[in-house]
Amino acid sequence: MSLIMKNLTDRQKEILDLIKSYIGDYGFPPTRADISKELGFKSANAAEQHLRAIEKKGYIKILSGASRGIVLSEEEEKGIPVIGLVAAGGPILAQENIEKRIPESQSLLSESVDYYLRVKGDSMVDVGIFEEDLIGVKKTTDIKVGSVVVARINDEVTVKTLKKFSSEEVILKAENENYSDIKVNPFVDELNFEGTCVGLLRNLS
Amino acid sequence: MSLIMKNLTDRQKEILDLIKSYIGDYGFPPTRADISKELGFKSANAAEQHLRAIEKKGYIKILSGASRGIVLSEEEEKGIPVIGLVAAGGPILAQENIEKRIPESQSLLSESVDYYLRVKGDSMVDVGIFEEDLIGVKKTTDIKVGSVVVARINDEVTVKTLKKFSSEEVILKAENENYSDIKVNPFVDELNFEGTCVGLLRNLS
DNA sequence: AAAATTACTGTAATTATATACAGTATGTTA
DNA sequence: TAACATACTGTATATAATTACAGTAATTTT
Numbered sequence: 001m002s003l004i005m006k007n008l009t010d011r012q013k014e015i016l017d018l019i020k021s022y023i024g025d026y027g028f029p030p031t032r033a034d035i036s037k038e039l040g041f042k043s044a045n046a047a048e049q050h051l052r053a054i055e056k057k058g059y060i061k062i063l064s065g066a067s068r069g070i071v072l073s074e075e076e077e078k079g080i081p082v083i084g085l086v087a088a089g090g091p092i093l094a095q096e097n098i099e100k101r102i103p104e105s106q107s108l109l110s111e112s113v114d115y116y117l118r119v120k121g122d123s124m125v126d127v128g129i130f131e132e133d134l135i136g137v138k139k140t141t142d143i144k145v146g147s148v149v150v151a152r153i154n155d156e157v158t159v160k161t162l163k164k165f166s167s168e169e170v171i172l173k174a175e176n177e178n179y180s181d182i183k184v185n186p187f188v189d190e191l192n193f194e195g196t197c198v199g200l201l202r203n204l205s
Numbered sequence: 206m207s208l209i210m211k212n213l214t215d216r217q218k219e220i221l222d223l224i225k226s227y228i229g230d231y232g233f234p235p236t237r238a239d240i241s242k243e244l245g246f247k248s249a250n251a252a253e254q255h256l257r258a259i260e261k262k263g264y265i266k267i268l269s270g271a272s273r274g275i276v277l278s279e280e281e282e283k284g285i286p287v288i289g290l291v292a293a294g295g296p297i298l299a300q301e302n303i304e305k306r307i308p309e310s311q312s313l314l315s316e317s318v319d320y321y322l323r324v325k326g327d328s329m330v331d332v333g334i335f336e337e338d339l340i341g342v343k344k345t346t347d348i349k350v351g352s353v354v355v356a357r358i359n360d361e362v363t364v365k366t367l368k369k370f371s372s373e374e375v376i377l378k379a380e381n382e383n384y385s386d387i388k389v390n391p392f393v394d395e396l397n398f399e400g401t402c403v404g405l406l407r408n409l410s
Numbered sequence: 411a412a413a414a415t416t417a418c419t420g421t422a423a424t425t426a427t428a429t430a431c432a433g434t435a436t437g438t439t440a
Numbered sequence: 441t442a443a444c445a446t447a448c449t450g451t452a453t454a455t456a457a458t459t460a461c462a463g464t465a466a467t468t469t470t
Contacts, residue, residue: 011447031426042448045429046448048428049448053446063231067428069233069428125333128330147409197410199407199410201406202333202404205352214416250420251417253459258415267458270426270458271457
């Protein structure tokens, strides 16, 4: 079972995914018959019951009487969270850190973005990452040397280029000549990689 | 009448807008009855006839037999065009220049973007605009000194900071010490402002 | 001046859709 | 072990929705 859709059964998740994909294809939600046809149910009521169950768990809202009246719940369409300042101690994606949400950008950035992080400071200006820019972060533990990473050193979140990564030493490079490299000994300091920077968004004007 | 919706009558445009706004509110298109109620028609057939007319003009597709089967046509939801290289001579938004389209980003960039332009060269690196970045351009003739503008000088499109703007001389500044300012005499050279840069998008990884 | 388009009202029929009720079977929780 | 949740089939019905047909009236195009 998925970690995100903890409450939903596999079948229910399958139906929720179908609804989303149907909306993507047609621009409106499926009927009970559409769902049944797609999943091979012989009775439209199978779909109905699943929908009720999914609604009960809060993932959709069924508008009574309206045809195709399936509304994805807030959480489902809230979009990608934008993280401003990260409170010390908690996880980055904690509710208190979420500044707002940006509707899913689809093909906007080629790789999928888990959240946007508002950049503080000018330590990355040489690679064109400026203060107040939003960097698109993909959560991954698969970190590569040379890529821009979001790292957490003793509860402090920082964005830097990964220069060296070995069991004895990790070097994080600031892309600004006024800053020096950060050398971390994983045995001394607590170091976690939150993700890789896969894109950037800037609001001018 | 609007310039963009040239074919549609005011009433038809009103209905098309209603459809879009309804979809925005509910996540699915309205029924004929919904449209009629909203616009005060006493017969659902009034909506039907309008829909047929709008379909005939190519702005929507009506899926026969399907409830709420109104599909916005390609053009209506294609999204914001991405411009790669601009062919000399023609308008920036000419079909041949459109590389792809990005689904409307809504609140992504605070101001509305008319098109994205892929940046060539490194003349703007000092303000964090790198080669291959996409800058969000808003078409406007209301150009301000100090802002990053998209200008066309004798058929060549360039992105620069507007440094000076007077009837005798226009200075466009490259944000890179290796480049010198471009001084344009509007009487000698043909100069057009295509728009202002209101945002930036970058794909890393 | 005729034909077509726009912009509706009104009626009605067919079909599309939601949804209740009655079951069956299996697995899970209290 | 009883109650509940999951995962369906099958039948039926009210209502939601599309959509055809018949008009009226004003405006626009040919």
